Amino acid sequence: MAQYARWVASWPDWPARLIELGGAFAGAGVTAALRVRRKSLGLTAARTRLMQGVCGGALGGSRLDTFACDAVLPLLAARMGEGANGALEERWRAWTPGDAPAELLRLAREFEVSGGRGEPLGQGDLQGLLGWLASLSPAGGRGT
Structure with a gap:
């Protein structure tokens, strides 16, 4: 919890940054192999953008992945509505599991x-x- 508290204190505008990131998560179709899917979905870049652009580098590793899977992607899906749900769900399914x-x-x-x-x-x-x-x-x- 201390890690999250430090991050939120140092990046108080993270909710706005997260919403902005949501637009970048739309698109890309389904492919079979997870490695290929991750590449076509741009997950490496999305993870870096989340880590640096939203969390200010305060979260990384499995904690960042847990945050992405348990909060970021579901919250973005709720915020962005039905049009984005398919793309966000595909990213959620392909994302590296966290803790x-x-x-x-x-x-x-x-x-x-x-x-x-x-x-x-x-x-x-x-x-x-x-x-x-x-x-x-x-x-x-x-x-x-």
Whole structure:
């Protein structure tokens, strides 16, 4: 939390910067391989722009990816409405997962959810695995 507090204190205009970044996230179609998809979606540049242009370099690594997947992309989708949702969802699915439990990452590798050994994982891969695991619980993923 201290890392986020330092960032917000040093970049108080980050919400406006985030909205501006949302326009850059529109476009690009779906392709099969995650590596190719990430390249066609411009995720490396988008990640750099988020890190430097919105977060002022205060967030990086898995924390930046967690922020992107759990806050930035969903908030931009809500803000920008239906027209942008497809492009933002595609970026969310392809984005590098942020902080994730080691056991979940182990299962993802074991089950080859990303298409095989040596293939990168996307946020959508991990969320799909979580959804499947939740459906196996006695409560069917509904809690309690």
